[in-house]
Structure formats: structure tokens, C-alpha cells
Amino acid sequence: MHLFIGNKNYSSWSLRAWYLMSKFNIQFEETQLVLDTAHFYDELKKHFTVQKVPALIDDDLAVWDSLAICEYISDAYLSGAGWPKNIAHRAKARALSAEMHSGFMALRSEMPMNIRATRVLTLSDAAKKDIARIDEIFSQQQIIYPKEWLFGEFSIVDAMYAPIVLRLKTYQVNLSDQANRYSEHVMSCSVLQNWITQALTESDIVECDEAGTPA
Ligand SMILES: N[C@@H](CCC(=O)N[C@@H](CS)C(=O)NCC(=O)O)C(=O)O
Numbered sequence: 001m002h003l004f005i006g007n008k009n010y011s012s013w014s015l016r017a018w019y020l021m022s023k024f025n026i027q028f029e030e031t032q033l034v035l036d037t038a039h040f041y042d043e044l045k046k047h048f049t050v051q052k053v054p055a056l057i058d059d060d061l062a063v064w065d066s067l068a069i070c071e072y073i074s075d076a077y078l079s080g081a082g083w084p085k086n087i088a089h090r091a092k093a094r095a096l097s098a099e100m101h102s103g104f105m106a107l108r109s110e111m112p113m114n115i116r117a118t119r120v121l122t123l124s125d126a127a128k129k130d131i132a133r134i135d136e137i138f139s140q141q142q143i144i145y146p147k148e149w150l151f152g153e154f155s156i157v158d159a160m161y162a163p164i165v166l167r168l169k170t171y172q173v174n175l176s177d178q179a180n181r182y183s184e185h186v187m188s189c190s191v192l193q194n195w196i197t198q199a200l201t202e203s204d205i206v207e208c209d210e211a212g213t214p215a
Contacts, residue, residue, distance in 0.1 A: 001028040002057040003069075004044060006035045008199035010209045012113040012163030015195060016066040017054035017073075020159040023191045026077055028056075034204050067101050070156045084151040093150065093157040096137060100160045104130045111167045112209035115199040119212030121171050131173055134164055138179035147185055162186055166196075172215060 003021065005014035021028055033040040033053065044051040048062055056063040056072065063072050074082025083090045106126035123131070138161075141150040149158045165186045168175065175183060186192060 001026070002031065003028050004031050004033060004047075004053050004055045004057075006033060006040070006053040007202055007204055007206065008032070008195055009115045009202045009204075010035060010113055010206050011053060012108075012167070013052075013066045014054045015113070015163050015166075016159045017056065017069040018195065019162050019192060020070045020082065020156060021073055022194070023154055023159070023189075024073070024078055024082070026073060035206050036208075067097060067156075067160070070159060074156060082156045084153065084155050089151050093155055096150070097157045097160045100157075100164070104134070104164070106130050107134070107164070107167070110211065111171050112211055113163050113167050114170050114209055114211070115166055115196055116202075117170050117210075117212075118215040119171050120215050121212040123171075131168070134161075134168070135175050135179040137161075138182040139176055142178040142182050147181055149185070150182070158186070162192060171212060 003017060005011060005018055008015070018030070020026075031043070033043055035053075040053075041051045044053070044055060047057055048055050048064055050064045052064060054064075054066050054069055056069045058072075058076070061072075063069050070082060074080055084093050106124055107130035110121065110123060110127045137150075142148075145152045149155065150161070151157065165183045168183065169187070
């Protein structure tokens with residue numbers, strides 16, 4: 001199985017799929033392609049009709065899109081264990097994942113993932129509203145699962161929200177104590193730290209993902 005990803009410093013979507021697969025000890029080869037280069041599109045064109053990362057090849061199956069890859073891994077390799085066991089929790093985790101996948105537009109456009117940077121930003125009201133909602137999600141789940149993953153055990157929804165934790169760190173966003181506890185739990189994960197360590201070795205600059213001014 002082969003996962004194509006972008007720059008570890010910038011590619012928030014790549015992190016989701018890579019994190020899920022790595023955290024569940026799924027064996028895969030990884031090809032990293034530098035975003036915004038001709039090589040990126042040339043390589044992806046060989047296998048995929050859509051040239052975006054993450055993208056997965058498993059034998060003759062091609063799967064693109066981070067959430068679709070996570071779903072596929074859960075179905076094909078984890079007997080569904082990518083999601084919480086309890087049906088109600090599973091439904092809520094899916095709703096939260098869909099909320100992330102299709103929403104938080106202001107936060108995502110104003111605060112690109114940029115792991116190696118520490119920045120200050122003036123945020124729009126829409127981005128502040130997105131942050132308030134993130135805080136609410138993290139806090140509510142921390143009340144139920146203190147110092148744990150969103151639904152106790154690690155699941156796809158944690159992979160979906162991990163890039164947000166990193167964005168909030170880059171732009172030094174203050175969260176409530178409860179929400180902060182979830183962020184600390186995520187940051188203490190050795191698998192995520194492996195990604196961060198590799199991101200810190202990168203030197204390519206993607207201009208459109210460089211936001212804010214140095215703190
Ligand atoms: N909905 C997709 C979005 C993937 C996406 O936009 N990836 C970015 C990198 S983080 C990309 O490949 N950009 C290249 C381009 O749009 O040309 C997913 O969740 O995987």
C-alpha cells in the first residue's frame with residue numbers, strides 16, 4: 001500500500017491520513033511530493049485523476065481525499081475500528097469529522113498549517129467564531145473523556161482534528177483550560193511527534209501558506 005503526501009510542514013490533509021495509518025500501525029510506503037511543483041502533479045497524474053494529496057494506492061485501488069482514505073483503512077484493515085465502537089458515539093464522531101471536512105473555512109484559509117513557524121495574526125470575526133466552535137468541541141469531549149482522545153480511544157475524528165491543534169499552536173491561540181487539555185494530549189502523542197520532527201527538517205517554502213508575522 002502506498003500513500004502520497006505533501007510537505008509535512010504544510011499539508012494538513014496529508015497529516016490526517018498519515019496519522020491514522022501510522023497510529024494504527026498499518027504498513028505502508030510513503031512518497032512525499034513537494035506542493036506547488038511540476039513534479040507533484042506529474043507524479044500524481046501517473047496514478048490519479050485528481051492531483052491532490054493525500055492519495056492512496058492499494059493494489060489496483062486508488063483512493064483520494066483524506067476522509068475517504070481514513071474510511072477505507074477502517075473498513076479494509078481495522079474491521080471498522082477506525083471509528084468509536086458505540087453506535088451513538090460513532091454517529092457523533094462522524095458528524096464532527098464531516099463538520100471539519102466541510103467547514104471551518106475562515107480558520108483554514110487564515111491560519112494555514114505551518115508547523116515550524118510561530119506567528120501572530122489578526123483574525124476575522126469568522127475565524128474567531130470557528131475557533132470558539134473548536135474550543136467547544138474539545139471542551140465538551142474533555143468533560144466526558146478527561147486527558148483522552150475525543151471519544152476515549154484514538155479514532156478517525158482525532159486524525160481529522162490534529163492539524164487544527166497544530167494550527168492553533170503556530171498562531172498561539174488561547175483556548176479554554178478544558179480544550180487546552182485535549183491539545184496537550186494530542187501534542188504528547190509520539191506518532192504525531194514523529195510527523196513534527198520530520199516537518200522540522202523541511203526547508204521548502206510554500207508562499208501561500210505563509211501567513212502572519214513572526215511572533
Ligand atoms: N478534500 C481533499 C483536499 C486535499 C487537498 O486540497 N490537498 C492539498 C494539499 S494539503 C493539495 O493537494 N493541493 C494541491 C492542489 O490543490 O493543486 C482531502 O481531504 O484530501
